[in-house]
Amino acid sequence: MTTKRIAVVSAGLSTPSSSRQLADRLLADSAGLLQERGVEVEAKVFELRDLAHDITNHLLMGFAPPKLEEALDAVASADGLIVVTPIFTTSYAGLFKSFIDVVDPQALTDLPVLIGATGGTPRHSLAIDYAIRPLFTYLHAIPTTTGVFAATGDWGGGGDGVRSLPDRIFRGATEFADLVERTDRSELVSDPFALDRPMGHLLGGLAGE
Amino acid sequence: MQFGIFTVSDITQDPTTGRTPSEAERIQATLTIAKHAEEVGLDVFALGEHHNPPFWSSSPTTTLAYIAGQTSTLQLSTATTLITTNDPVKLAEDYAMLQHVSGGRADLMLGRGNTGPVYPWFGKDIRQGLPIAIESYELLHRLWREDVVDWEGKFRTPLQGFTSTPRPLDGVPPFVWHGSIRTPEVAEQAAFYGDGFFANHIFWPASHTQRMIALYRQRFEHHGHGTAAQAIVGLGGQAFMRKNSQDAVDEFRPYFDNAPVYGHGPSMEEFTQQTPLTVGSPQQVIDRTLAYRDYVGDYQRQLWLMDHAGLPLKTVLEQLDLLGEEVVPVLRREFAKDRPADVPDAPTHASLVRAAYGDGTPRQATPNANRGDNLTLGSPYQDGAAPVAATSTGSAFGPAATRTAGAR
Numbered sequence: 001m002t003t004k005r006i007a008v009v010s011a012g013l014s015t016p017s018s019s020r021q022l023a024d025r026l027l028a029d030s031a032g033l034l035q036e037r038g039v040e041v042e043a044k045v046f047e048l049r050d051l052a053h054d055i056t057n058h059l060l061m062g063f064a065p066p067k068l069e070e071a072l073d074a075v076a077s078a079d080g081l082i083v084v085t086p087i088f089t090t091s092y093a094g095l096f097k098s099f100i101d102v103v104d105p106q107a108l109t110d111l112p113v114l115i116g117a118t119g120g121t122p123r124h125s126l127a128i129d130y131a132i133r134p135l136f137t138y139l140h141a142i143p144t145t146t147g148v149f150a151a152t153g154d155w156g157g158g159g160d161g162v163r164s165l166p167d168r169i170f171r172g173a174t175e176f177a178d179l180v181e182r183t184d185r186s187e188l189v190s191d192p193f194a195l196d197r198p199m200g201h202l203l204g205g206l207a208g209e
Numbered sequence: 210m211q212f213g214i215f216t217v218s219d220i221t222q223d224p225t226t227g228r229t230p231s232e233a234e235r236i237q238a239t240l241t242i243a244k245h246a247e248e249v250g251l252d253v254f255a256l257g258e259h260h261n262p263p264f265w266s267s268s269p270t271t272t273l274a275y276i277a278g279q280t281s282t283l284q285l286s287t288a289t290t291l292i293t294t295n296d297p298v299k300l301a302e303d304y305a306m307l308q309h310v311s312g313g314r315a316d317l318m319l320g321r322g323n324t325g326p327v328y329p330w331f332g333k334d335i336r337q338g339l340p341i342a343i344e345s346y347e348l349l350h351r352l353w354r355e356d357v358v359d360w361e362g363k364f365r366t367p368l369q370g371f372t373s374t375p376r377p378l379d380g381v382p383p384f385v386w387h388g389s390i391r392t393p394e395v396a397e398q399a400a401f402y403g404d405g406f407f408a409n410h411i412f413w414p415a416s417h418t419q420r421m422i423a424l425y426r427q428r429f430e431h432h433g434h435g436t437a438a439q440a441i442v443g444l445g446g447q448a449f450m451r452k453n454s455q456d457a458v459d460e461f462r463p464y465f466d467n468a469p470v471y472g473h474g475p476s477m478e479e480f481t482q483q484t485p486l487t488v489g490s491p492q493q494v495i496d497r498t499l500a501y502r503d504y505v506g507d508y509q510r511q512l513w514l515m516d517h518a519g520l521p522l523k524t525v526l527e528q529l530d531l532l533g534e535e536v537v538p539v540l541r542r543e544f545a546k547d548r549p550a551d552v553p554d555a556p557t558h559a560s561l562v563r564a565a566y567g568d569g570t571p572r573q574a575t576p577n578a579n580r581g582d583n584l585t586l587g588s589p590y591q592d593g594a595a596p597v598a599a600t601s602t603g604s605a606f607g608p609a610a611t612r613t614a615g616a617r
Contacts, residue, residue, distance in 0.1 A: 060474035063413050065483055193420040195393040195428070199401035202343045202394060 001040050005186045006030065007078040008045040009071070011085040011096035012118070020047060022116045022150045022169075023084040029173035030082070030114065030180070039181055046071045048095050055095065058102045068102070076107035080180035081141070083132075084116035087124040091131040092117075100135060104192065108141040112179035114172050115147040122160070125149035144175035210544050211555045212537045213253025214246055214529070215288040215445065215512040218266035221519035224467040229519075232265050236272075238522040239265075242515075243276045245526050247283040249533025255286035255318065255512055260294075260327050263469075270303040277311035284557070285311055288407075288512065289320025289388045293338050294331035296365060297345040301352035301373040308378045313558025318386040318407050318443075319346060321395075337364070339394055346385075350402060353382035356574075356588050372589055380572030381565055384556045386443055386510075389421065396421050400428030405441035405555070408505070411514060412470070414483050418444070419504040426506070438552055443510035444501055447486045450531045454489035460524075461488050468518035491535040498536075499543055507548050509555035511540070 008027050012019030023045065031041040048055065054068035064072055075081055085096040113136050117128050128147035136143045146168070152158075154165040190196070216239060222229040230238065243254045254276065256269050266272060273285040285307070290300065300317075307315040321338045322328075328335040344362045351358050352373040361367040377383065386405035389395035390413055399406040406425040408418045422442055429440035449464075451457035458477070465477045465488070480486055487497045498511065513532065516525040554560070562571050575591045587593070 057475045057479070061412065061471055063417070063483075065475070065479065066414075192391070193393055193417075193424060195397050195424060197394060197397075198428075199397050199432075202340075202398070203347060 001038055003040040003042055004034060004079040004180050004183075005074075005077065006041055006043045006080045006082060006180065007071075007074045008043060008082045009048065009075065009084070009096075009099065010045070011048045011083075011093045011099070013049055013086065013093070013095070015049070017047075017049075017086075017118075018150060018152070018155065019084040019086050019116070019118045021155075022118055022148065023082055025166075025169050026082050026084070026114055026116055026148060026173060026176075029170050030080070030177050033173055033177040034181060037177075037181060044071075044074045046074070048099050051099070052095055055098050055102060059098060064102065072103060072107070075103060075111075077186050078111060079183050079186045080112045080114070080176060081108070082114045082116065082176070084118065085132070087117050087119040087127045090124070091127060092135070097135075100139075103139075105139065106190075108136065108139040110183070110185055111141045112176060112183060113141045113143045114176040115143055116150070116172075117147070118150045120152050122149065122151040122153070125151070142179060144172055144179065146172040146175055148172045210508070210541065211252040211284065211510045212532075212540065213251045213255065213284070213286075213510070213512050214242070214515050214532075215253075215255035215257070215286075216242070216266075216514070216516050217257040217288070218259060218264045219469055219517050220263040220265060221469060221517065222467075223519040223521055224463045236265055238525075239272075239516070240276060240279070241522065242525055242529065243283065244279050245529050246533075247280045249529050250537065251283075251529070251533055253284045253286055253510065253512060255288040257288050258291055258322075259324065260330060261324060270307045273315065274307055274310050277307070277314060283314065285315050286386070287317045289318045289322070291322045291327065292319040292345050292349070293321045293341045294327050294333050295345075297349040298352065298365070298368070298371070298373060300345075301349050302375075304383050305353065305373065305375050305377050308383050308558070309375055313378050313381075313562075316384040316386065316556075318388045318405075320388040321392075333364070339392065340364075342395070343398060346387075346398065346402075350382075353377050356590055376572075376574035376590070378558065379562050379566075380574065381558065381561045383558075384561065386441075391417060391421065393421070393424055396425035397428050400425050400434070400440070401432050403429070403432065403434035405443055405509070407443035407510070407512075408445065410445040410485055411447045412484065415485070415504055422505045435553075436551070438506060438549065441510075441553070441555060442505055442508035443512065443555070444505060444508060445485070446498060446501075446511060446513045447484075448494045448497075448513055448515070448528075448532075448536075449488045450491050450494055450528060450536075452490060454493060457488050457490065464518040464520055472518075491531050494536050495539050495543075498540055502544065507544070507552045509553070 008023050010020040010023040027043055034041050051068050054065045058064050058068060085092045115128050115132050128149055133143050148168050150165055159165055220235045246254050256272055257266055258269050260267050269287050277285055304317055321342050325335055341364050344364050348360055356372055358371050359369050386407045387395050387399035388407040390409045396406055408421055410418045426437035426440045430437040449457050449461040462477055466472055481488055487494045515528050576589055577591055
C-alpha cells in the first residue's frame with residue numbers, strides 16, 4: 001500500500017475556528033477518497049495561531065524556531081497541501097501571508113494544493129480566485145480548479161441549497177485526491193543543504209559551457 | 210586553536226542611556242578594543258565590511274593596517290570581505306599589502322554580504338551573487354599565485370599581462386576563509402581550494418551549522434586536501450558575561466531587546482536556547498563553547514561577537530578581560546585534550562611558509578630593472594616565476610573543470 005503525505009494549514013484565529021473545521025472536512029473527504037483507492041494518508045495539521053510568534057520571529061531573524069521548522073518541513077515534503085484562511089478585508093489573513101512568506105520560494109513547486117477560505121458572507125468567495133490562487137501559481141504549486149469557500153450561512157440553512165457546502169468540499173477533494181494520487185513529490189524532495197552543483201560545474205558554467 | 214573577536218562595526222544607540230556614539234568615537238573605541246584583544250591574550254581580531262550607515266567599516270585594510278602597527282602578535286582578519294562587490298584585483302592588491310605591513314599577520318574571510326543595495330551601488334546584480342563570488346575568487350586566487358595573468362570572465366573587464374603588486378609576502382598568499390550561513394556551494398568552494406570555512410553560527414540553529422560543516426569536511430577530503438577531520442573550520446559565537454550569571458542576564462537584556470537584527474523578535478531566553486548566544490557566567494560560556502566540538506568536530510578558530518548593540522566601550526573591555534582571563538585559558542586546555550595529533554592548527558603565515566619551502570629560503574619577488582611593461586617576453590621578476598605552493602587542482606569533473614585546472 002502506498003502512502004501519501006498531506007499537510008494541512010489553517011489560518012483561523014479563533015478557537016474553535018470555522019477555518020479549521022473546513023480544513024478538517026477537506027482532509028476527511030480527500031483522505032477517504034484516497035483510501036478507497038488503496039492509498040494510505042499520513043496527515044499533519046498545523047494551526048498558524050499556534051505558530052504566530054514563531055512566524056514573526058522568522059520574519060525578523062531569518063530562521064525558524066523548532067515548531068515552525070516542523071511545519072515548514074511538513075509542507076515542503078508533502079504530496080498535497082490543504083490551506084484554509086479566513087478572508088479579511090478582501091484577501092487572505094495577514095498571518096497566512098506571513099507564513100507563506102517564510103516558506104522557501106522553491107518549496108512548493110509542483111505541489112497539489114486544495115484552497116479553502118471562510119468569511120461572513122458569500123460575497124467574498126471570489127477572494128480565492130483573485131488573491132489566493134495567484135499566490136500559489138506564482139510559487140509554481142498546482143491549485144485544484146475548485147476552491148471551497150464557506151460563508152457563515154453555509155454551516156446552517158442559510159447556505160447554497162443547490163450546491164451545498166458538503167457537495168463543494170467533495171468536488172474539491174476529488175480533484176485534489178486525483179493530483180495527490182499521481183504525484184511522487186514526497187520522494188523527490190530536495191535537501192537545502194545538499195550540493196547539487198559541484199565546483200567543476202560552477203566554474204565550467206562561468207566559462208559558458 | 211585560535212580565539213578572538215569579530216565586529217560588524219555597527220554604531221548603535223545605547224538603549225540604557227539613549228546616547229549614540231559618533232563615528233569618530235566608535236572608530237577609536239574599536240581600535241582600543243582591538244589592541245585590548247591582544248593585551249588579554251586573544252589571537253584574532255576580525256572586522257566586517259559595510260557601505261551604509263549605521264556602520265563605519267567601509268575600508269577594512271586601512272583600519273587593519275593601523276591596528277597592525279599598534280600590535281605585535283594579533284592576527285588580523287575580516288568578517289567578511291565582500292567578494293561580490295569588491296573588484297578582485299583590488300582585493301588582491303590591498304590584502305597582499307596588508308600582509309606585508311603586518312608582517313604576515315593578515316588573513317581574510319570572504320562573504321557575499323547581506324545588504325541588497327550594495328550590489329547596485331557597485332554596479333552588480335544581486336541575482337548573480339553566487340556566480341560573481343565563484344568567478345571573482347577564482348581570479349583572486351590566480352592573481353596571488355601567478356606573476357602574470359591573462360584572464361577573461363563575465364563580471365569584470367578582461368586582463369592581459371596583468372601583475373598584481375606587491376606579490377604576496379614571501380611568495381605565500383594570505384590564508385582565505387569562506388563564510389556562509391546556508392549556501393552549500395560556498396562550502397564546496399572552500400573545500401575545492403583547500404581554504405578554511407567559517408560558519409557564522411550566531412544567527413542560525415546549531416543543526417544548520419552542523420550540516421554545512423559536515424558538507425565542507427566531506428568535500429575537503431573529496432578534493433584531496435586531507436581527511437575530513439583535517440579541514441579548517443571556524444565558528445562564530447556570541448556571549449555576555451558577569452561573574453554572577455543573573456547579573457549578566459539583567460545587564461544584557463535591554464541591549465538584546467533593542468539590538469539591530471534580533472531586537473523586538475524572540476525573547477532572550479528563546480534566542481539563547483536556539484542559537485549560540487550565551488548570557489551568563491564565564492563557566493557557562495566555557496561549557497557552551499566546548500560543546501560546539503560535539504557537532505562540528507575539532508576546529509581551528511573561535512570568534513565571538515562582543516561589541517555590538519550599543520554596549521559601551523568600558524563594558525566591552527570588561528568582557529574581553531573575562532574572555533582573556535577566565536574563558537580562553539580553560540578552552541585552550543580543554544580543546545587540546547583528546548585532539549588528534551593530525552588535526553592541524555589554523556594556518557598562519559609561518560606555517561604556510563614552512564609548508565611551501567620547508568627549510569628553504571622563501572621567495573623575495575624582485576622586479577627586473579626598468580621593466581616598464583609586462584607584455585613583452587617572460588616574467589617581470591628576476592626569478593622568473595613564483596614557486597607556487599600547494600596549488601589546488603581538485604579532482605576531475607568533466608571537460609570544463611579539466612580545462613580550468615589546466616589553465617591554472
